[in-house]
Amino acid sequence: MAAPEPPTTSVAGPAEDRIPTVIASDVSITYRIYGSGRAVDDDDEMGVLKRVLQRSTQNVGVREVKAVKNVSLVAYEGESIGLVGRNGSGKSTLLRSIAGLVPPTGGRLWLRGKAALLGVNAVLLPNLSGRDNIWIGAQALGLTPKEVRARFDEIVDFADLGEFIGLPMKSYSSGMAARLRFAISTAVVPDILVVDEALATGDAQFRERAQDRIAEIRGAAGTVFMVSHNPGTIVKMCDRALWLDDGELVMDGPAGPVVDAYTAKYGRPRKKPGKGKPAPEDPPEKP
């Protein structure tokens, strides 16, 4: 694994004159999954009745999954932070907490200012038109109806949906929905913008505009967090990166070295998974 690089001056000025926007202290996030029950141990020795009973109740109960484990970090104004990690490593869960949407179950998390989440799964109301979703989304970000009216055209222009703006969101392609979500989420310049793979679905032209908008937000002293499975994007757009593995923060540093270390471990010639850890697709162990 790469040795920590000496900090570059642009990202690691003395901590004193930078203003923190996110402080996480020992943050853990556990969530409950219903109907996931326990693992069945199918045993030939078992009587038929017992086996039937066990099969029929195997989906009963709740499992707790520790998605994020004891993460501590400080993010500052003007920083752009990328998150890398395999599927199921807790990136999205951590980001939801950083956006102030799902409070952590352990540890403490402080935020400065307004946060907005932009995610692939952030479905607003699929039955409503793009227009209605703009109204609801923008107001949920704290805009008054007057302000929404003032910015409405700008949002519609950025989303670039044409006549689809009047159709229910469920009829949108994933790229269109991503554009609309991006346009809504950045209608107000948030202090903390959390981008959860939302840029992956757009076309090249949209990605470019989105990158400009993100640069704008950083220029306005905002902090940007983003998840991307494309290491190139992280290196290009972020100056700092976090590597999460199995819910734990394993590396935190300048984007280049962190991404290098990550790709060295899980790079294209896929190596065997790390020792003792379940593959991300595996059902989590019962606690």
Next chain:
Amino acid sequence: MSEGGPRGPLSPTLSPQEAEELARRYGLELVGQRPGLLAYVRDVWRHRHLMWAMAKGDFVATHQDNYLGLLWSILNPILLGVAYYLIFGVLIGTRGGIENFVAFLTIGLFTYIPVAAALTGGSKSVLRKSSMIRSLRFPRVLLPITTVLSQFVASLPAFMILLLIALISKEPPSLTWLLFPVALLVVLVVSLGMAMLTARIVNAVRDTANLVPLLVRLLRYVSGVFFSVDAALARMGDPEPWVAALLQYQPVAVLLTLVRETLMQEYPVRGETWAVAGGWAVGLFVVGFVVFWRGEGTYGRS
């Protein structure tokens, strides 16, 4: 990895004390803190426009999936009223001594529909909108509130029809008809209270969601939607006083009586009904709101 990869130089691990001190120095806000009750109320007020937009969205979403759309909010109660009349007025005959059974039945039914919808929809409002919780920040109490509001708006045509039915069935219009909208407001407030209360309970203990349909059905049959509770009590002989009080003064029974008293001549407006209904409205609303508020910060976690 847990054995410790290299930590970057940018974020030396802060102790909890240092983190707290840093947060205080720069005025960061702790996440997941339940706001104070007053602050919460202010927050809800600040989001009132969002509340309307969401209620409207709910309303539109539930009424757009068919050709007749909104017309169904008129057709449905009428058809249901006819069905109930055939079953309970003609087939079984629960009329008892009620003179204007058509008005009695339709008032009971049309008032009960939004209450039942509030219980059913309100109790699941938080679970059903979990994707919204995970993408937008707003006081979560808006979820049960907007669910009830949109269902109530959907019931407005049915309430208009009630006036029509009262006129057609020869109820003489009187000044007490002016109390009709006020009574509906009381129904709304009680529904809001019940929705907030059940939303928190169902969110905390999912299994209780299975009891809600049972509760809705039970209330439909004991609250006097299609029979007079008083007459039923008389028929029972002399039931224990607590049984009688329970049947007469449980919130839904009181609501039905309240609305009937404003439109039907044979049920004169009584101060007692209004006092009890008002008590339920204020009590359930306040308890529901406080109970829901106490769970703020736990919604959307699973």
